[in-house]
Amino acid sequence: MTSPDFELPFDAVRGLLLELARERSLDPLLDLVVQRLAAHRDVALARIWLIRAGDVCAACPHRDECPQHVPCLHLVASAGRSTVDPDADWSRLDGDFRRFPIGRRKVGSVAATTEAVCVEDAREDARWIARPDWARREGIVGFGGQPLVYHGEVLGVLGVFSRARMRREALDSLRMLADHAAAAIANARAFEENARLRRQLELEDEYL
Secondary structure (H helix, E strand, C coil): CCCCECCCCHHHHHHHHHHHHHCCCHHHHHHHHHHHHHCCCCEEEEEEEEEECCCCHHHCCCHHHCCCCCCEEEEEEEEECCCCCCCCCCCCCCCCCCEECCCCHHHHHHHHHCCCEEECCCCCCHHHCCCHHHHHHHCCCEEEEEEEEECCEEEEEEEEEECCECCCCHHHHHHHHHHHHHHHHHHHHHHHHHHHHHHHHHHHHHHC
């Protein structure tokens, strides 16, 4: 059976980009991206991983694939909906894929190479899907992964699991979104760091 192709209309992306430009706090910004993507009819699950220092190495399901205690990909935002389990919470950040070693699996490979990954149809190419049974149950057909890069620095990975075929052309919209999201993430981090330093100076002034 042939599935329709995944499409992310330009108008929807443009509206999201405008919202990103106005957001100054990191966590709300990350949630905004995945929530807007998950609202699309073809999107089953949208996730963002950011590169941060290793922290749960001893308990990480991927510890055997990783040198441990090195920067890795942390799941920081997730949104989606199950079609078979109404109680499933796909916004959780503590599942088996909460961390990825850089260079491992499809998500880690995006961070390592800064090249997009496109699985057009998982039914024909299941090697990129960690849990094929889950994909079949949920009708997951495609996957698109884009690196979040700002001024040459890889910040993380944006991943979208779709219930429609993920054509290469669809990655163009995700690429544009990923580029703007990376800039917004860098700006939000800078804004929060400036706010932290300002509070620190105010406390020091009060002490003096």
